[in-house]
Amino acid sequence: MINRLRVKFIAVNMGIVTIMLGAILGLVYGLTQMQLEARSTRMMQNITALSYSRGLAQIAEKAGQPAYLVFKPDPAGGWDMIQSHNFDLPEGLTYEELVERVKAGKKRTGNLKEYGLRYCFSDFPGGQRLVFADVSGNLEVLENLMNNCLILGAAGFLIFLFISIRLSRWAVRPVDEAMKQQRRFIADASHELKTPLTVIVTNAQILQDPQCSSETRAQCEKGIVAMAQRMRSMTGQLLQLAGLDAAQPEHHREKLDLSGLLEDEILPFEPCFFEKGLSFHTRIEADIWANADEEQLRQLVGILLDNARKYTTAGGSIRLRLKKKKRGRCVLSVSNEGDPLSPEQCEQLFSRFYRTDGSRSGESFGLGLAIAKSIVEHHGGRIWFESAGGYNTCFAELLCL
Numbered sequence: 001m002i003n004r005l006r007v008k009f010i011a012v013n014m015g016i017v018t019i020m021l022g023a024i025l026g027l028v029y030g031l032t033q034m035q036l037e038a039r040s041t042r043m044m045q046n047i048t049a050l051s052y053s054r055g056l057a058q059i060a061e062k063a064g065q066p067a068y069l070v071f072k073p074d075p076a077g078g079w080d081m082i083q084s085h086n087f088d089l090p091e092g093l094t095y096e097e098l099v100e101r102v103k104a105g106k107k108r109t110g111n112l113k114e115y116g117l118r119y120c121f122s123d124f125p126g127g128q129r130l131v132f133a134d135v136s137g138n139l140e141v142l143e144n145l146m147n148n149c150l151i152l153g154a155a156g157f158l159i160f161l162f163i164s165i166r167l168s169r170w171a172v173r174p175v176d177e178a179m180k181q182q183r184r185f186i187a188d189a190s191h192e193l194k195t196p197l198t199v200i201v202t203n204a205q206i207l208q209d210p211q212c213s214s215e216t217r218a219q220c221e222k223g224i225v226a227m228a229q230r231m232r233s234m235t236g237q238l239l240q241l242a243g244l245d246a247a248q249p250e251h252h253r254e255k256l257d258l259s260g261l262l263e264d265e266i267l268p269f270e271p272c273f274f275e276k277g278l279s280f281h282t283r284i285e286a287d288i289w290a291n292a293d294e295e296q297l298r299q300l301v302g303i304l305l306d307n308a309r310k311y312t313t314a315g316g317s318i319r320l321r322l323k324k325k326k327r328g329r330c331v332l333s334v335s336n337e338g339d340p341l342s343p344e345q346c347e348q349l350f351s352r353f354y355r356t357d358g359s360r361s362g363e364s365f366g367l368g369l370a371i372a373k374s375i376v377e378h379h380g381g382r383i384w385f386e387s388a389g390g391y392n393t394c395f396a397e398l399l400c401l
Contacts, residue, residue, distance in 0.1 A: 025153050032142065040138060048124060066086075258322065292379055313339070319335040325397075335393040340387050350385075381397045
């Protein structure tokens with residue numbers, strides 16, 4: 001599918017490029033041709049005007065006119081040559097044949113490309129004139145221009161083809177990444193659901209056994225309920241992620257005291273930290289306000305603190321900081337003492353179903369930080385993870401008032 005998408009991208013690009021190159025080069029050629037023809041027509045009209053005066057040859061030589069012939073109609077219906085300037089009649093062609101050839105065309109002006117000539121019929125008060133002028137130089141210029149346009153067009157086409165091939169890889173990369181993430185997400189979700197479903201099916205089969213004791217029956221029922229609740233929790237988180245992805249950025253926003261919200265939200269976690277023997281330190285700047293969704297920000301704080309609680313080493317410490325920055329931004333950071341993480345792990349922590357220990361058991365589904373990332377991006381901010389000095393720190397940069 002990605003290869004087909006790349007081919008379509010290249011085909012559309014090259015179609016546009018071909019049309020544009022053809023239009024530009026064709027316009028250059030057409031304008032040049034029109035200018036040369038207009039200039040030669042004006043020159044031939046000047047020659048016609050001079051044909052009524054004496055000393056035409058001397059005037060033409062001084063003016064640097066090209067080779068030409070001038071004819072005028074005779075009383076018998078033919079045409080008589082009245083002036084000639086440096087004109088060599090093409091071999092095998094007579095003046096009469098030359099005149100008859102242009103009369104048969106019934107055009108006022110035109111070119112005889114095979115002879116390098118241009119003709120023009122002009123009507124003046126002194127009578128009609130037919131002028132032939134040597135425009136082989138102009139035709140050669142147009143021929144060279146045509147060849148150059150074809151060369152430039154072919155070279156431009158190949159250059160843009162190379163650029164399109166390179167750009168196609170860059171253009172389809174987000175689609176490729178999205179498809180890979182989707183496949184990985186489906187595989188991970190299937191893997192997460194496989195264990196509870198297996199437990200539920202196994203316990204249900206045991207319950208169907210008539211000889212099942214009441215103690216075993218109670219244990220199986222308890223296992224079914226626990227796994228069902230686990231599946232409900234995971235599907236609820238997945239639905240929330242889908243909702244955050246589809247939500248409008250300005251939905252449910254209100255002016256919010258972010259400092260006060262953090263003070264309230266950390267209170268329920270202090271007993272949990274104390275119970276696990278963890279020390280908890282906070283530094284929250286006062287009077288930081290934000291235009292935000294209160295429920296989502298409370299959930300963000302809860303996710304970060306809960307994640308720190310799960311992965312802090314025994315007897316370690318957790319730190320929470322809220323600091324205002326310049327340009328209307330603030331940074332919320334939650335740090336915990338723990339095993340150091342590699343830069344690759346820090347980047348992958350926000351992927352759905354990712355866990356540093358690779359385990360698919362326990363209380364975590366690996367969706368919390370993915371939800372936190374969606375919440376932060378939903379508020380126009382950014383989130384990242386750093387591991388240094390024995391602490392793993394999650395930073396969330398948010399817009400503030």
